[in-house]
Amino acid sequence: MRAWVIRGTGGLERVELARVPDPAPLRPDDVRVALRAAALNHLDLYVVRGLPHEYHFPHILGGDGAGVVADVGSAVRSVKPGDRVMINPGIPDYTCEYCRAGEHPLCVNYQLLGEHLPGTLAESVVVPEANVAVIPTLPNPLSWAEAAAFSLVTLTAWRMLVTRARVQAGETVLVWGIGGGASLAAMRIAKLKGARVIVTSSSDAKLEHAKRLGADVTLNHRTQKVSQEVRALTDKRGADVVIENVGEATWEESLRSLRRGGRLVSCGATTGPKVGLDLRRLFWYQWTIMGSTMGNLAEYREIVRLLGAGELRPVVDRVVPFTEARAALERLDRGAQLGKIVVEIAP
Numbered sequence: 459m460r461a462w463v464i465r466g467t468g469g470l471e472r473v474e475l476a477r478v479p480d481p482a483p484l485r486p487d488d489v490r491v492a493l494r495a496a497a498l499n500h501l502d503l504y505v506v507r508g509l510p511h512e513y514h515f516p517h518i519l520g521g522d523g524a525g526v527v528a529d530v531g532s533a534v535r536s537v538k539p540g541d542r543v544m545i546n547p548g549i550p551d552y553t554c555e556y557c558r559a560g561e562h563p564l565c566v567n568y569q570l571l572g573e574h575l576p577g578t579l580a581e582s583v584v585v586p587e588a589n590v591a592v593i594p595t596l597p598n599p600l601s602w603a604e605a606a607a608f609s610l611v612t613l614t615a616w617r618m619l620v621t622r623a624r625v626q627a628g629e630t631v632l633v634w635g636i637g638g639g640a641s642l643a644a645m646r647i648a649k650l651k652g653a654r655v656i657v658t659s660s661s662d663a664k665l666e667h668a669k670r671l672g673a674d675v676t677l678n679h680r681t682q683k684v685s686q687e688v689r690a691l692t693d694k695r696g697a698d699v700v701i702e703n704v705g706e707a708t709w710e711e712s713l714r715s716l717r718r719g720g721r722l723v724s725c726g727a728t729t730g731p732k733v734g735l736d737l738r739r740l741f742w743y744q745w746t747i748m749g750s751t752m753g754n755l756a757e758y759r760e761i762v763r764l765l766g767a768g769e770l771r772p773v774v775d776r777v778v779p780f781t782e783a784r785a786a787l788e789r790l791d792r793g794a795q796l797g798k799i800v801v802e803i804a805p
């Protein structure tokens with residue numbers, strides 16, 4: 459089959475379209491999906507640049523995907539060949555103590571498609587039955603691109619806001635960098651929960667778009683001091699919840715934006731992972747600083763249910779042909795997008 463692979467880590471010039479062997483035969487619980495579309499994530503860029511785990515080259519990139527079930531293992535009951543499915547790219551072992559407790563993203567053997575396992579920028583992929591969901595039927599049907607764009611960012615944002623921060627109606631939530639898919643999903647989930655959402659970007663065009671998508675307040679973090687604006691917007695109080703995925707560049711401003719007793723949730727570090735923390739401020743202001751990654755099966759089922767109810771439809775920046783995947787990764791790397799960049803694999 460054809461797939462976008464790397465044969466070593468480095469720059470995006472290492473990303474190549476190649477012929478690779480078809481996926482291995484199915485185990486009893488496996489599903490083989492003939493992919494129609496794959497959505498890009500920052501994770502793909504990190505994988506290309508090099509992560510501290512063992513690679514099996516040629517390594518197939520891509521975490522998010524949607525397609526048609528082509529084949530199922532002998533024990534699979536929930537889907538059958540021909541079903542249209544989207545893929546949850548977080549694959550736990552389903553057996554360790556965390557999995558048994560339903561906390562799959564804490565699994566001691568947690569793996570991600572496209573990072574530890576062969577990914578979705580390929581004509582087909584094999585995943586456990588528990589990692590596919592039938593694409594909900596909507597009056598205005600989801601495109602393959604939308605289905606592919608849904609899982610990773612929506613699941614990540616859901617866990618951050620609902621499970622971890624427990625955002626409440628009437629609270630104020632600050633979301634950095636609204637161009638990114640996880641930030642857009644976070645904005646929509648916060649709105650769904652009745653919160654007021656302040657979003658930032660360095661691009662006025664993106665902020666304008668975010669406003670149309672439901673942002674209550676938009677701030678240009680290049681020309682405005684975010685913490686000052688947040689305090690001005692909250693009677694000097696600060697935001698109840700800050701959603702962080704930027705890291706070094708925004709960390710200090712995130713803390714300055716947080717109210718006494720506020721909650722900060724981090725799911726990424728696109729500008730760098732090392733930040734400072736004055737413990738006196740932490741205990742005096744009684745902040746809660748939380749990490750979050752991906753989501754468990756119950757959370758995934760809940761977001762799929764909401765998608766079927768017409769909520770949380772993903773925002774697609776653009777759809778590019780399969781042969782243009784490298785250029786699409788470059789667009790993601792430049793931060794030029796608003797929403798998900800999707801690669802069409804088959805019509």
Ligand SMILES: [Zn+2]
Pocket residue numbers: 550551552553554555556557558564565566567568
């Ligand atoms: Zn586990």
